[in-house]
Amino acid sequence: MVFPQTPLDVRVELGIAGAWTDVTADTYTRSPITITRGAADEASALEHSKCSLEFNNRLGKYSPRNPSSPYYGLIGRNTPVRVSVPGPESYLQLAGTTSSYARTPDHNSLDITGDIDLRVEATADWYSPASQSLLGKWDSAGNRRSYLLRIIDGLVILNWSVAGTTSAFASHPLPALPRRAALRATLDVDNGAGGFTARFYWAPSMDGPWVQILEPLSNTPTTSIYSGTTPLEVAPVAATGVTPLKGRVHRAEVRAGIGGTVVAAFDARAQPEGTTSWTDTAGRTWTLGPDASVTDRQYRFHGEVSSWPARWDVSGKDIYVPVEAAGTTRRLGQGRKALESTLRRRIPSASGLLAYWPMEEDQPPGSTQAYSPVPGVRPLVLAGADWAADDTLGGSAPLPTARNPTTLTARPPASPSTGWQIEWVYNMPSLPAVQTEVLRIGVTGAAMRWVILYASTSAIRIEAQDADGAILGAFDFTTADALAAFVGKWNRLAIYTGNYGGGATLVQATWRDVTTNQWYYAGTAPTTGQGRVGEVSATWGSALEGLAVGHLAVFSTPGNGVLGVPPTTQIFEGADDGFLGETALARIARLGAEEAATVDLVGYGENRTTPSTRLGPQRPATLLELLEGIQDADGGILYERHDRTGLVYRDRKTLYNQPAALALNYLAPGEVPPPLEPVEDDQRIRNDVTISRAGGSSGRAVMGMGPLSVLPPPAGVGPYDEALTLSLYNDDQPEQIANWRMHLGTWDEARYPTISVWLHAATHLINDVLALDLGDRIQISNPPPWLPPGAIDQHVLGYTETLDQHEWTLAMNCVPAGPWQVGVVGEARADTDGSELASGVGSSATSLSVAVTAGQLWITSAAYPSQFPFSVTVGGEEVTVTAISGSSSPQTFTVVRSVNGIAKSHSAGAALSLTRPAIIAL
Incomplete structure (x- = not known):
């Protein structure tokens, strides 16, 4: 195609009945397609993408309630839409499902038992928590495991099997990879030292240069690879616990021997769009799964049409539907319901859960019942408590506290098996002076009828009694550290049973400081069966007034009967403190997994050696509020994807020291058309910044000298203050973040609110623009002499794109890239004072x-x-x-x-x- 002489191949598709339908022929060209993405500047909140276009509706096809329309009942509110243009090469599009793959039948050349070399070039979410398969011959269920290259949570893993039944593996953390990159894994099955050696590499493409990832991994003894009959697959589908890759694969190779003969050479780049089968240069014939496709389309917008307004002129002949499709955050922002607490979200997913009562209700005095989200479970009765009185646990909404007196009674459904675990969170202000009952568990189906936990300043006591109240077994934990750890902080308390052998049951209580993760155990082993939980009860008087409790859960999962071993069910882990201390991208990954049915959410940029910002607890808030809070704390960019419907969070560190993604020349036609207007204003100035940690201390940074300082003009510009409260892990962070935000807010350089490119006049830039994304760096060389000398250096935060038959323009919203050019150890120079x-x-x-x-x-x-x-x-x-x-x-x-x-x-x-x-x- 010779653009713009030949009309630009813009394609518009609607998601109709679960399939993409090309409606380009019905899309009017009299009004250009206009796409807006990203933020106007770095001070703006996340904005949903927009796409304006117009459909010819003379036949009533785009009137959702018109029975004569072929789309009747198939289009309406939030109908998916996507807009694309042709790209420079084809690729394999994979949906991440078991029917999305490329496959070639088994061949003797692929049955490699010795050294092997696997290579894949893909555009992928490299740091997704999901285990994603890239390339291999692997069938777990059929015990036909040979070799498999995969990624999970920032790791690259090579699996192989000696006999097809069990798996060996080697893995390394990934470095920070670009969105499109190549991975390589080699296995030397006999390294000459009585063992094997695996090595991993990455490169910008399969053309190299290959950079080794960390050190080689060696072990003994020597190994080999199973020669199975499983077909070779790009995105293997039959590996248990592994999902096929969701993304794009450009090339893949299998080599017999390290750097050896190419026995499979998958290459989608030159295949025509729609190709479903071809033979590669190694003689392998590839076919695609139903959900995989070869395409060269580069998507400029993915979104949803929320309304279909019918319009016509006075003659009734020009009938059309102007629509403004929106990105996914528009829909996410319509509802204001907060996500529940991390404990409330996590515990119902536990295996073996019999009953669960969060006790997060905000109820008036005199209320006595707490509901259970588990079907068939009767409410817990809590009489005399102050509801929603304690809001200090990171993983919970406010919880009740005990008054004098308070009673608790909970009856779980009958357990299908013997053995059990009770767990809750609590905060006891102080230990009673005398032994006081904290919790009583009623047991059925065993000689043990009651398990009671007592607490006092002298001991934490676990006691098992029979139906007459006789003590079958007891233990007093008197260690000072254990007593101190039991009170004055949020704890998890678990009481659970396990088979101790010889007809005895180990009854064990363990408490864990929610913040420090320190465990303490007290147990006794009476001669009795484990039984089943019949009820959980407590009566608290003045000695336990102020006790905060919540998230009582009953599990039919016994422990392993060993003293000092945590309970079997660990569903509270992490969720109890609201995942305090997890990194920004780890939280993005977790929310993406938890909210997969709501939004496609991934992170970009983190690796295990340079993690993103550690965060405070995740408190109840809407999903968008949580995501914006992550962005504010870490300082990266949250934006909507254009290659598929979903959101991306780009880690702050990916913005440092970027190479220019788009190089423009002011003197070249179409590369920098007017207007190019630098702005010297105060929109971005922040010279007095205070950052507070939610629930913690604050830090302040003030620019005291210089042209953008707090000094009054002409020595400075006067105070421009900012105060934010962020979800942060510790009190060391606020001052650091305050200084960074002050650095950004006092960068003394003009900003360029709009930098435009006319791609119809500068067609050689199309491929670079197609690869450009939000947060990327652009540079303009040879600026006019009336502007400051040197290249104009900016980051793209958003843009407006206009697509027509013969015109294609991009107007980018930019901010200076200068403050993001940071020092590198061994290379940076410090200035004199x-x-x-x-x-x-x-x-x-x-x-x-x-x-x-x-x-x-x-x-x-x-x-x-x-x-x-x-x-x-x-x-x-x-x-x-x-x-x-x-x-x-x-x-x-x-x-x-x-x-x-x-x-x-x-x-x-x-x-x-x-x-x-x-x-x-x-």
Whole structure:
């Protein structure tokens, strides 16, 4: 296609009856398709994407209630829509289902038993918590396991089997990968040292260069690979616990031997759109699963049509439907129901759960019942308590506290088996002076009738009684540390049974500090069966007044009968403190898994060596509020995808030191059309920033000197303050984040609210623009002489795209990229605290006399020759320093002038500083 002479191949498709239907022929070209994505600036909240287009409705096809329409009953509110243009090459689109794969039959060349080399180039969510298969011959159910390359939660894993029945593996953490990247795994089955060695690599593409990921992994003894009959698959579908890749695969190879003969060479790049079968250069014939497709389409918008307004002119001949489709956050933002607490969301999913009472109700005084979300479970009776009185547990909504007196009674359904576990969270203000009953568990079907937990300043006591109240077994835990850990903080208390052998049952109580994860155990082993839980009850008087309790759960899962081993069911783990301390991208991944039925949500950028910001507890809030809170705490970008319906969170660290994704030349036709208008305003200025940790301390950063400082004009601009409360892990974080936000808010550079590209006039940029995404860096070379010298360097936060038959434009919303160019250890240079010219110089002088007014002297070329040359700026002129001499101030700089095109004289006292001083990243 020769665009724009040939009309641009814009395709519009509607999701009708579960399939994409091409409706391009009904899409009017008289009104261009307009797409808006992202934010107007870095201060804006997440905005839903928009797509404006117009359908020809002369036949009534797009009137949802028109029975004559072929789409009657199939279109309506939130009908999916997508818009695409052709890309530079084809790829294999995979849906992440068991019917989405590319497959070639087994062949003797694929039955590799010795050294192997697997390679895949894909566009994927590399850090998804889901285990995703990439390439291999693997059938778990049929015991036909040979080799498998997969990813999970930021790990790359190579699995292989010696006999087809069991799996061996090697794995490494992934580095920070671009969205499109290649992975490679090799296995040397006999490394010559009595063992095997696995190695992992990554590259920008399968063309390399390959970079080894960490060190080789070796073990003994030597190994081999099972020669099975399973077909070779891209995105294998028969690996238990592993889902096929959701994303794009561009190429894949299997080699017999490390760097050896290519025995399979999957390559979708040159295949025509719609291809379902072909033979590769190694002679393998590939076929696609029903949910996989080969396409070259590059999607510019995915969204939903929420309304279908009918319009017509006075003649009744021009009948049309103008629609504005919206991204998924529009729908997510319609409902304001908060997600429930992490405990309430997590516990009902537990295996073996018999009954559960969250006790999070906010009820008036005198209320006595707490409902259960588990079907068939009667309400818990709680009389005398103050409902919703304690809101200090990170993983819960407010919980009740005991008054004097308070009674609790809960009766779970009958258990299908003997053995049990009771667990709840509690916060006891102080230990009673005398032994006081905390909880009583009624047991049926065993000689043991009651299990009672007591607490006092002298002991935590677990006691088993028979029907007459006789003690069958008891234990007093008197250790001072265990007693101190039982009170004054949120704890989890679990009481559970296990087979102790010899007809005895181990009855064990364990409490765990929700924050420190310290466990304590008390147990006794009477001669009795384990029985079943019949009821849970308590009566609390003045000694336990103020006791906060909640999330009582009963499980039919006994422990393993070993003292000092935690209970079998660990469903409370992590959720009890609201996942305190999990990283921003770990929370994105968890919410994405929990809310998969609501939204496709993934993160981009984290690796295990440079994790994203650690967060505070996840409190009840709407999904969008939680996501925006993650963005605010970590400082990355949350945005809607264009390649599929869903959301992406881009970690802050992916914004540091990016290479330019789009290089523009102001002098080239169509690359930077007007308007290019730098703005010097105060929209982004924040020079007094206070950050508070929710439930913790605060940190403040103030710019006290400089042109954007809090000083009144003309010395500064006056105060521009900002105060935010963020969900953070500890009290060290607020000050660091405050300083970073002040750094962003006091970056002294003009912003470019709009930078445009006319792709119909600069068609050579189309592929780069198709690969461009929000947060990426763009640069404009050769700016006009009335603007500051040097390249214009910006980050893209949003854009408006216009698609027509013969015009294709992009207007990008940008902010300076400068503050994101941070120091790298071993490469960064620190500036002096103050330097100025000791004497004036002309425009052509090659020697400068520089006085240090504060801080240390500049390094000399004699002492540090490898550190030269470098650039400094004086009076807006960038000069290259080739040498420095002098052991006291002033020092002599030998320089090359006018590096940035500015040549002028400078007076004595002109400030001099590094052109690119080190910025310490957050």
